[in-house]
Each structure stands twice: as C-alpha cells, then as structure tokens.
Amino acid sequence: MEILNRKLFQKADSLLNKFPFLAITGPRQSGKTTFAKSLKPKYKYVNLELPELRSFAQSDPLGFLKSYQDGVILDEVQRVPELFSYLQVISDQRNKVGEYILTGSQNFLLSNNISQSLAGRIAILNLLPFSWEEIAKNTQLESWEGFALAGGYPRKHMYNIEPSDFYPNYIQTYIERDVRQILNIKDLVIFQKFMQLLAGRTGQLFNQSSFSNELGIDQKTVNSWLSVLEATFIAFRLPSYFRSFNKRIIKTPKIYFYDTGIACSLLGIKTNNDLAIHFAKGPIFENLIITEIMKSELNKGEIPNIYYWRDNHQNEVDLIMEKGGNVIAYELKSSETFHTDFLKGLKYFQKLAPETFPMLIYAGNLHLEREGIQIRNWKDLN
Incomplete structure (x- = not known):
C-alpha cells in the first residue's frame, strides 16, 4: 500500500x-x-x-x-x-x-x-487514520464490517496486522504513554474500564452520572477523562444541532470514536460475524460513516460542522452537516435491505427545515432518489 x-x-x-x-x-x-x-x-x-x-x-x-x-x-x-x-x-x-x-x-x-x-x-x-477512499484500491476488504474492524491506522494496513493483534497493543501503549503523561491516574485499570464502557455507549448520549456510578469516581473526573480522550484523538463528542424549530431539543452530546477499530477492540468484537450479531452493530456503522464524513472534510483542510438532532418526542436525525450555507441531513442504517421506515426521521426534519438536503446512507446497494431523498451505499460518500 x-x-x-x-x-x-x-x-x-x-x-x-x-x-x-x-x-x-x-x-x-x-x-x-x-x-x-x-x-x-x-x-x-x-x-x-x-x-x-x-x-x-x-x-x-x-x-x-x-x-x-x-x-x-x-x-x-x-x-x-x-x-x-x-x-x-x-x-x-x-x-x-x-x-x-x-x-x-x-x-x-x-x-x-x-x-x-x-x-x-x-x-x-x-490527519486522521486512513479513510475508505484512501485504501479502497489497495485492500481486499469488501464489507463495512471488515473495514470497521480493521480501522484505518496505517501500520495495521501496511503490515497486514490482524485487528486482534494491533488494537489491544495500541490501546495499552496509548494508556501507558499518553494518559500517564497527561493525567496522574493511580489505577489505569479503571481508566481502561472507562474506555470500555464508553465504547459500549457509542452513538448514545453522554451520561456523566452513569459513568460515575459504575466506576465509583466523581463526575468531574469522568469529564476530565473524556477530555483527555478527545485531546488525544481517541473519542469525541458530537453536539446536538442548535436550531430549536420551536420544539424542545435534546442538548446532551453523543459519544463516538475517531476510529472504529479501537471501539470494536474495546468491545471484544474480533470478527465480521461477531459484529453482525453484536448489540453495537448499528452504532458502529453510524460511527464509521460519521468519521468517514469527518475525514473527507478534514482532508480538504476544512473543519466539519457536524451535529446530531433529536427532540423530546424521539424524532431524530443521525447526522447533520452545515457546509457552504447548506444543511445536509443523514440517516445512517447498517441494514442491507432498504425499508421505507428509514426515511421517517429525514422527512420529519425536512418539514421543519425545507432547505435541507436529506440523504440515507446504508449497507445495501441502492443508488437512487425516493421522495426527494438521496439513497446511497456506504462506499458512495464522496
């Protein structure tokens, strides 16, 4: 490669x-x-x-x-x-x-x-790890599950290292070096447990009190630890979209990882089959697509303005991006089979913001427009 x-x-x-x-x-x-x-x-x-x-x-x-x-x-x-x-x-x-x-x-x-x-x-x-666009011509990976497991770290791809060999060592080295340099953590085992819990909440709202209760640490420490993961490009908070549309909006950020290979490793996911039946399959797919969109923008030297949107009636859009005066709304589904229900959130949001460009990204092969909504395979982001 x-x-x-x-x-x-x-x-x-x-x-x-x-x-x-x-x-x-x-x-x-x-x-x-x-x-x-x-x-x-x-x-x-x-x-x-x-x-x-x-x-x-x-x-x-x-x-x-x-x-x-x-x-x-x-x-x-x-x-x-x-x-x-x-x-x-x-x-x-x-x-x-x-x-x-x-x-x-x-x-x-x-x-x-x-x-x-x-x-x-x-x-x-x-500079984030490889995007799909950067490695597509030089890899035998075909499915999104394979790419999610593999992640994008160059050394893993250059030397064809199995994810189960690469990521546990990467995580351990990261904790021993970067975390020790930044934080005076006496028990690194608890910090690793924090990372594992965070991976289990990929795509979910960040609830500090939940982490505090499960780990036996105060909420200030929880926030401090997440800030370290953000500063060292391991995890990030996806903020909620700021437009209210005259409705009550959920403002708590969601949690994602910069690389799905790390998230999968922390969850103990080792094979495509493991991922196919794992409770985090949908969130991992979301995470993969969101970071691919991030990489596309960052690789142009642009800061991605990305958010999620949810109101108090559970109407939701997985990803919203503001770009060049436009608003693009994405629904992200790991299913290979298209269902019209996938368009529900996008159609609801489009009524609130008619100028929105809606798009469904999923694991199937359709490439068309339905009811004004673009439907694309996960490989067709660019």
Missing part, C-alpha cells in the same frame, strides 16, 4: 507556501511523521521523543532552533512547550514561509501553545 498517497497532501503543500508554520495533529500512529517527510523529504527531521534532543531543546531553546533552520520537521513538538515562544521570535526575524512543520498527537497542548505564541503565523491540519 502506498502510505504517502494521503488526500490531505495537496492542501498541506498549498499552506506551506503561505505560512511560516504548518502544524499536523492527529492520533498517535496516524501517519503524521511519514506524511510530513513525504511533504518535504529534504527537510531536517527532529524527533522530540528522543531524550537527548528533548533535553537540548528544553535547556537551550534558542540554540536548539538555530541548529535547525532552512526547513525542519519537529516531531511531537508538544513535548517541549518551551519552544513555542522562541519559534515565534525566530520566525518573525527570518520572515520565511514554509520553514517549519510541527507534528503532535496531543491536540490540546498544541492548540494552547499555538494560540499563545503562533497565532496568525501557523496553519493547522488534522
């Missing part, structure tokens, strides 16, 4: 000609380093995970940066937050575009330091 052929490449290359800094954030092992090197193969590469380089950068930031100029990739730059103010000074003095590529897997650290030091000087892009 050609790992360098990422859809984000064109946007990143364009931004390097306009800004002194380009930051690439995303989950650990989503391919950020390889992407940065492919973008500028002649740039010097500095990995700040290495203790000796990190020590140099921390003890003498100015000397460190003067040693690496005229095209540099600073990998895992959030490990040395002291660098950011010095980067601003040196960049302003040199007044050159495209000189620095920064990567990091902890979004909140990068964003916090960028907002303080590099605002207006930096372009920020998010």
